[in-house]
Amino acid sequence: MKPGIPKGTRDFSSTQVARRNFIFNTIKHSFELFGFQPIETPSFENSSTLMGKYGEEGDRLIFKILNSGDYLNKVDETLLSEKNSNKVTNQISEKALRYDLTVPFARYVVQHQNEITFPFKRYQIQPVWRADKPQKGRFREFYQCDADVVGSKSLWQEIEFIQLYDAVFSKLNVQGTTIKINNRKILSGIAEVIGAKDKLIDFTVALDKLDKIGKEGVVNEMLAKGIDEEAIKKVQPLFDFTGTNDDKLNSLANMLSESEEGTKGVEELRFVINNIKGLGLQTANLELDVTLARGLNYYTGAIFEVAAPKEVKIGSIGGGGRYDDLTGIFGLKDVSGVGISFGLDRIYLVMEELGLFEDVELPKPKVLFLNFDESESLIKMKAIAELRSNGIKSELYPDVAVSNNQQKKQWKYVDKRAIDFVVTSVENDKFKLKNTQTRKEQLLTIQEIIKFVE
Numbered sequence: 145m146k147p148g149i150p151k152g153t154r155d156f157s158s159t160q161v162a163r164r165n166f167i168f169n170t171i172k173h174s175f176e177l178f179g180f181q182p183i184e185t186p187s188f189e190n191s192s193t194l195m196g197k198y199g200e201e202g203d204r205l206i207f208k209i210l211n212s213g214d215y216l217n218k219v220d221e222t223l224l225s226e227k228n229s230n231k232v233t234n235q236i237s238e239k240a241l242r243y244d245l246t247v248p249f250a251r252y253v254v255q256h257q258n259e260i261t262f263p264f265k266r267y268q269i270q271p272v273w274r275a276d277k278p279q280k281g282r283f284r285e286f287y288q289c290d291a292d293v294v295g296s297k298s299l300w301q302e303i304e305f306i307q308l309y310d311a312v313f314s315k316l317n318v319q320g321t322t323i324k325i326n327n328r329k330i331l332s333g334i335a336e337v338i339g340a341k342d343k344l345i346d347f348t349v350a351l352d353k354l355d356k357i358g359k360e361g362v363v364n365e366m367l368a369k370g371i372d373e374e375a376i377k378k379v380q381p382l383f384d385f386t387g388t389n390d391d392k393l394n395s396l397a398n399m400l401s402e403s404e405e406g407t408k409g410v411e412e413l414r415f416v417i418n419n420i421k422g423l424g425l426q427t428a429n430l431e432l433d434v435t436l437a438r439g440l441n442y443y444t445g446a447i448f449e450v451a452a453p454k455e456v457k458i459g460s461i462g463g464g465g466r467y468d469d470l471t472g473i474f475g476l477k478d479v480s481g482v483g484i485s486f487g488l489d490r491i492y493l494v495m496e497e498l499g500l501f502e503d504v505e506l507p508k509p510k511v512l513f514l515n516f517d518e519s520e521s522l523i524k525m526k527a528i529a530e531l532r533s534n535g536i537k538s539e540l541y542p543d544v545a546v547s548n549n550q551q552k553k554q555w556k557y558v559d560k561r562a563i564d565f566v567v568t569s570v571e572n573d574k575f576k577l578k579n580t581q582t583r584k585e586q587l588l589t590i591q592e593i594i595k596f597v598e
Contacts, residue, residue: 152276152284162506164492167316168269171289171486174312175267178304180291183266185248191240197247197473199345205274207284208237241273245290246470246483253294253481254474262295262479269488281458281490290464292483294471302416302446302466305484306430307423309450309462312486314426317500320453321461322429326436327413328443328465330396333406334434337399338378340371347371351382352437359383382434389417389432396434412445444468448484452494461490506561509539510597511577513567514554518544520570527567527575527590534594565597 149155156164175182188209195203215236216224224232242248245268253260269289276282291308293301306323313321331351335344346369350362357365362383366376385392393414400406413432420430428450436447445466452461464484471479495501511531513524524540531538545551558566558580566578574587577596588596 150284152278152282154283154285158506160492163495163501164488166501167488167491167495168287168289170315171312171488172267172269174308174315175289175291177311178265178291178308180265180267183249183252183268184270185242185245185252185268187271188239188241189248189251191234191238193251193474194240194243194247198243199349201349202243205276206243207241207273207275208233209239209241211236211238243274244272245270245288245485246292246467249290249292249483250470250481251474253479254471254476257476263293264295265291265293267291281493283489287488289486289488290483291485292481294479294481296482297468297480299412299415299446300419301482303419303423305448305464305482306416306420306425306428309448309484310425310428313428313450316491316495318453318491318494318498319427320429320455321427322431322451323462324431324433324436324449324451325413325416326433326447327409327445328437328447329405329409329412329445330400330434331409331437333400333403333409334379334382336403336406338375340375343369343371347379348437351379351435354383354435385434389430392432392434393417409445416446438463438465446482452490453498456494456497458490458493461487461494463487507537508561509537509563511536511538511565511567511593512558512561512563513538513540514551514558515541515544516551516554516569523570524567524575527593530590531594531597534598536594536597565593567593 172182191206191208194206198206219232219235249266249268253264267290269287271285271287273285276284278284291305306325309321309323313319328348331348332341332344335341335347340347347366350365350369350371353365354362359380363376363380367373385395387395393410397407397410400410417430417432433449436449438447438449443465445468447465448463449460450462452458462485464482466480466482468480469477470481471477511528513528515521515524521540521544528538528540541554541557543550545554564580566580567575568578568585569576571587574589575593576585577588577593578585
């Protein structure tokens, strides 16, 4: 049987790993530049930690882990005969792979609250898993690169996150990204003024799909969720909301004048947008998108989503928002938080499509010792140890060449890996070093090689 991997997962070649590491390192450097500290959490959590935190759609996409041993032994026979997988799951699975990094972070904050100095700025770069339908830019296993601040209600945090997005994409040379922003209070205000306050989640989940399923699809989904036609008619102007950010803010202010919550959302957005205008951005655009909801239950204020440059057709490459009481689900009340995430895998695809990986090189030895004479191997290995102790990447070609063809194979290896310096032989405690670019050869001691190569 031919081996394979599960759908929605991937193997990564050395080149791909090097490119991914370039993105990781760029994001990590920016996180630390902005004052964030690293943490890590387990790849799986107790099911009770994750379930119920992402809405009905999110819960459906969580990978459950079967209990160890004979997990069916303790399940009631009647329950098994019903063949109801939802009921049985609770009996046979107590753990699940993490769906994102935010809920585990909230659990971490509650569990370690006495060790943390607030406001706490953390970053986390780890894989997450979702039982989603695989497609371009959507995988079942992928990395998230998150940054969050908990313990501060200041809107300057939202402004810093917009600057952080801009800084990272500028360093990656991804020009023309659009940082979309909305506010959950505005969505609540709209639901209130159209008389659909009790259907807020259904309303926002449907509205968030506008760019995927179009106006007709959104209307049909709202109708299916019990939102009446009169309410949908009132909200339809949002489907074609145009103009500058200031134009949109003014329109929303008029629309939501009778909603206290909606008005507060407009004020918060105006503060963020005006200050970003004053500070300026390097390469990104900031756009108020009133249809942006992101479908997650825990956002309470600002909502962010980053769209790739228009020439690349792919989903969002980043997102996040304000969650005023996420830790409350674990018993720690009134700890406000706000955070963003970078979608590494989609960023990779964007950079690949735009041809932005030209300068990323694979790790390779600076000096390769060819292996043409077994009697010289120990001397060469001692020299390699000396070079490595001085921070110079070095290797010995492992197989000794006993024929001309085998020697040619070693030279071909040098050529394919584009190695700069090659040691061919040892003569009177000196090494014959060849510069593969200039073709020049010279006899040098190991100390001379160190100085020459450095």
